[in-house]
Amino acid sequence: MKINIKLFVFVLIAVSINIYSQIYESIEKTAAEYFVNLSNKDSKSDDDLLKLKEILFKNYDKAELESKYQISTNDFGSLKNHFNEYESKLRSISSDSALFLFNQWYLKLNNTFYDYKVNKFFSSPKTKVLFLSASMSCYCTLEMCKNQLLDILKLVRSGSDEFSYLVIDAYENSDLPMKFETLFVPSVLVFDGNNQVLYKIEYDEKMIINLNNYFNNLKTEK
Numbered sequence: 757m758k759i760n761i762k763l764f765v766f767v768l769i770a771v772s773i774n775i776y777s778q779i780y781e782s783i784e785k786t787a788a789e790y791f792v793n794l795s796n797k798d799s800k801s802d803d804d805l806l807k808l809k810e811i812l813f814k815n816y817d818k819a820e821l822e823s824k825y826q827i828s829t830n831d832f833g834s835l836k837n838h839f840n841e842y843e844s845k846l847r848s849i850s851s852d853s854a855l856f857l858f859n860q861w862y863l864k865l866n867n868t869f870y871d872y873k874v875n876k877f878f879s880s881p882k883t884k885v886l887f888l889s890a891s892m893s894c895y896c897t898l899e900m901c902k903n904q905l906l907d908i909l910k911l912v913r914s915g916s917d918e919f920s921y922l923v924i925d926a927y928e929n930s931d932l933p934m935k936f937e938t939l940f941v942p943s944v945l946v947f948d949g950n951n952q953v954l955y956k957i958e959y960d961e962k963m964i965i966n967l968n969n970y971f972n973n974l975k976t977e978k
Contacts, residue, residue, distance in 0.1 A: 779821070779824075779825060780873060783808070783865065788862075790858070791862055792909055792910055792913070794855060809839070809843070816832070825869055827869060831868050835868045838864055839861060856898070859905065864925075866924065874932070876920075877921075880920035881949040882918060882920045883946065883947070884919065884920045884921070885908065885921045885922070885946055886924065886936075886944065886947065887905060887908045887942065888944070888945075889901040889904075889925055889941055890942075893941065897942075900942055904942045904944075904963050904964065908964070908967075926941050936953060938958060939958075940958045941959070942959065942963065943956065944967060
């Protein structure tokens with residue numbers, strides 16, 4: 757019995773360490789879940805927000821943030837401050853406004869961890885989906901970016917785990933849009949495991965329909 761208890765404690769500690777050892781991945785996963793559930797007006801979004809806050813405000817190691825994730829504690833602190841601002845406004849704004857503001861925070865999250873997540877994305881052997889959004893533009897474009905980002909998140913997080921995905925704020929980071937000659941937002945690019953561009957859609961209201969058709973055709977061909 758003592759051996760079993762020790763084993764249980766060891767597994768529990770190992771799982772806890774594993775959950776929070778991937779700082780960006782833990783934050784992004786919970787943020788994406790909250791964003792999608794918020795858009796669906798799902799009651800689970802309240803719990804997701806509390807979980808996101810818990811993960812975001814853990815006492816992370818400064819050296820790990822700087823070496824592994826290539827961000828400063830000031831940048832991470834700014835991300836947390838913006839989250840606090842978002843949370844403080846939730847009670848007094850509409851659901852549409854909440855979606856708009858959280859979309860801005862989600863882009864800031866990706867801007868903060870930009871170098872780390874770009875390297876990880878292009879190192880993945882999976883089929884890759886790159887979504888180009890923007891934090892600054894006209895209202896119509898920002899709305900289109902937000903709505904299509906939600907569509908992309910629902911697609912790539914559908915449970916199949918067949919995709920790696922990357923969300924870029926093209927307003928703050930123009931290197932990849934320039935490299936792949938994609939100058940309009942929102943846009944989506946699909947890469948194979950060798951980082952070759954397979955498919956591209958630029959500023960199209962039917963983006964998610966076309967993207968789904970493309971993936972369905974790939975499955976049919978196989």
